[in-house]
Amino acid sequence: MKFTNISQLVLLILLCSSTSFVHALTFTVTSTDDNGDAMLFNGSCEDVNGNCTLRAALQEAQLSFGADTILFNIPGAGPHRIQPASPLSQLTGDIFLDGSSQPGYSFSNPHVVLDGSLTPAGTNGLHLTGDNCAISGLAIVGFQEDASTTPISGGAAVFFDGVQNCRLTACFLGLEADGSTPNPNYKGVQMTTIGAFSSRNNLIGGTGAADRNVISGNEDAGLYLEDSDLNQILGNYIGTDKNGTFAVPNLCGIAISSSTANIVGGNTAAARNLISGNTQGGMDLTLCSSTIIQGNYIGTNAAGTQAIPNTYGINLRLFNNDNQIGGNFSTEGNLISGNDSMGIKLVGVFNRIQGNRIGVQADGISPLGNGEAGISIPEGNGNEIGGPNSTQGNIIAFHGGDGIRIHAATGSTESNLISHNAIFRNMGIGIDLGFSFASNPNKGKTPNDATASPDADTGANRLQNFAMMTATYDAGSNTLTITYEVPSDPLNSAYPLTVEFYAGDPADANPQGQQLVGTDTYTALDYAAGPKTITFNPAFPVVLTGAEPFVNTVTDDNNNTSEFSFTPVLDGHPLSLQAAAKARHIELSWQHQQSDVVGYELERAAVGGRFEAIFYTSHLQPDMRFEDQHPLPGTNRYRLRLLKADGAQSHSNLVEVQWEVERRLWARFEGPTLHIGLLAGAPLPTHFELFSLNGQRLAAWEEQLQKGENAFSKTFVHLPHGIYVLRSRRFPQGVKVRK
Structure with missing residues (x-):
């Protein structure tokens, strides 16, 4: 049943004795006039002139039982323009509106144009209020918002109003039938919730070329989803002409707010959306979770070879969590290149950016950089750029700024993993860990902190220190020998550490990490032992010539990744100490x-x-x-x-x-016995504590000191072999002692 109010139901009852209702009716529109149906509830679409108009067909479909179809057969050469003077009847469920049935139609040339230029402000083109509707093969233009309301209302070409299982295919929204001339709606598509019913499980586009919508030229968003879950947006062109060769901008390509588990694109070329040319951003997410954005071209032409820039590619604007940009395999990655500003800006937690090509053409090699940073995280914890597997790495190259920039204050950008990426030829630095972006937007490289207990500083990713290293490559034996140490006290960093060693592009002024050569695990015992030497025999796809600079990143056990190391860092003796x-x-x-x-x-x-x-x-x-x-x-x-x-x-x-003389504090183990010596300036009681290298306190006791040299001992029978730290209140810096 598709009745929308009590008066319609009453009228139905009055007519039931004389009217026979037919299920699954088909109405064929034969006129561009705007007349209503001459007699409702008779299952026939006829206006006063005996023609079937779109308005009359929607009125009859709204009042009938069953799944109804509206076809078109308007005489004469198209395209045919229908200009309603007031809002059309709502699509209240189980209605298929098929513009592709109009003679002369092809998927690149719709022959029916629904033009809202004569309707009052705030009118939506097609308003879906029931489930299981489908719209195909129309150009919908000229529907404008009512700016006098708060918030602004109406003006969507197609409005999904708390509906499920509806489909929109092969339409031009905001473009005339030629596919290039803009005639803007306020929005192309709007999805929202009505009461407790959200718009769910709807499909915009599809995986066939004939399913593609071209959603361009609109004043606000091409697609706007709010409180709408589990919808799919596949195979559309958003912000370009019908061929994907030049910009016909929306204000924003796709905007999604307060929504969960929507899918944009997919892991095949057929599911790819082209999201380019939009005045602000390609995509804008706010308060979203479990969104999957895969396989799209964002900022390029349809071939992925030239820029059709958005201002930015993807902006996860506020409180977004557990969203996926790209995926574990190359077919799931997006191409995010050629945009005027950043490729991706992310505010949120536990989001994943994996397997994408950012700043290159579709071939993954040729330059097509975004104007600023490839990826920017001004605030957010627990995000992953790349991942522990090689298939999850991104290509991040040729940007006008940094490759990756993480730049918020203490505590707001920690545990952001950066791993297995190919980062090169960015005009800034490869990875930039900073403080407030507003106060210091181009901070540049951060040296390891110079403190008695290294890596005690805080900031983005806790300003994790990188490894100090030397590297020698022997081309004859294909052997890379690296000697390194990480100046990161186990009291300050979560051990074990993962060290990734990269070969950079020789053309980079600031060496970055283009090819991952190998990884190593660095333990607290390694920290205590001093410099560590390892070797690699690089295998394809790593190809070394010997001209590459070598750099590294260090990631602690909480996924705080460092900047790339400086190079060189350990060689040379420039002065005499x-x-x-x-x-x-x-x-x-x-x-x-x-x-x-x-x-x-x-x-x-x-x-x-x-x-x-x-x-x-x-x-x-x-x-x-x-x-x-x-x-x-x-x-x-x-x-x-x-x-x-x-x-x-x-x-x-x-x-x-x-x-050997007048030592202040010393200690040594002989078997289980710890011998301690301390030079005191006056007699006083002193508190001693023994710690493990990871900061765990193992013992605490008091000793009465005398003026001058003191010597005493304490036995630890069950203490395992290792490195420990002895501290006292007089000497809080303590001393390390090996058992």
Whole structure:
């Protein structure tokens, strides 16, 4: 039953004794006039002139039983223009409106134009209020919004009003029948909810070429979905002419709000949407979850070889979660290239950007960069760019800004995994971890933090430190040898760490990661042991010539990924560091002579131990000096790290100094017994604590100290072999001790 009010039902009852109703009626429109049906409820479409108009056919279909079909057979050469003067009857369910039945129709040349230019403001072209409707083969133009209402109402070419299982195919929405001349509606398609009923399981387009809608030239969104779930948008051209060769812009291509589990595109070329040429963005998502965006061309022509730019490609604007852009396989990836601004901007949590080509042509090689960053995350946690599998990596190249930019304040952009991507030839840097984008939009490379406990700083992805490394490639044996260490204290980073090693493009001014050569796991034991050496024998598709720069990223166990490392970072001795043991400290000195150096970090290690930063300064003067008031017992090894204005780093020579007198705090294990020595300036009780390298406190106790040298011991029978940290309140920096 498709009756919309009580008066219609009453009229039906009055007529039942004399009227026979036929199920599944077919009405054929033969006139472009706007007259209504001369006699309702008779199952026949005739106006006062004996013709069947679209208005009359919709009136009869609305009042009948069964699944009704409306065909067209308007005499004369098309296209034929129907201009209603008031809103048409709603499609209240089980109605198929088939414009493709008009003689002369082809899927690229509809022969029936529904023109709303004579209707009042706020009129929708076709208003669907019942399920199981289908519309095909029309050009729908000229329906305008009512701007006097709040919010603005009406003006959609096709309005899905809380309906299910409806289909829209082979229509031009916002374009005349030639497929290139704009005659805008306010929106092309609008889907929304009515009461408790959301628009669900509807299909816009399809996987056949003849199913394609061209939705272009509209004043607002080409498609706007609000509170609408489980719908599919397949195989359409949105923002271009019918051939996908030039822009006929909507304000926004597709806008989706407060909706779940909609699908845009698919894993075949037939399901691909072309979303290009739109004044603002290709796609705009707000408060959406479980959206799948796959296989689309966004910002290019239909061939994927030239730009038809949107302002931005995809904007996940606010509070979006668990959405998928691309997928695990190459057929699921989108082509997001040629846009004026960013390729993808993401605000939200647990979204995945995988398998896409961003900034290249459809061949995955030729340049077609977006104007700014390839991917920008101003706020969001737990997102994945790429993934743990090689098939999930994105190509991110040739952009006017950074490849990937993550740039919000502390705590708002953490645990964003960046893995298995090919990132190269971006004019900025490959990966940029920053702070507030508004205050510092082009921050550039971030050196590893220079602190006594490295990686204690916070920011985007916790500003995870990258690995310091050297790399040598032997082409004869196809062997890449890497020596590296990660200056990331296990107290500050979640171990184990995953280190990805990349070969960059030799043409990159700022080396980025084009080819993933291999990965390695870096443990807390590796951190304690000092530099680690590994080798790789790269296999296809990795191809090395020996000219490539080598860089790395580091990802902690919470998926915080670093920037690409600097290169080179460990070679060279650009100045001479001097060291001398004094009565109560070790004095280190050097001369500041290089104008491009903006800071120094002093690192210290015991013999066989790893280097840790103990001092940093950017206050530069010709004669530089530092006093180490707490040397390690035995041999102290020192080196300087030079931090340069262009982001490069290098190290000084290495010096060794023996420290055996007036030690402040020392400790060593002999079997299960920990021997402790401490030089105290006055008698006092002192609290001691023993920690594991991951920060777990294992023991705590009190000792009464005397002025001068103190020696005592404590036994730990069940403590396993490893590296531990002993701290006291007087010496909170503590000392490391190996059992």
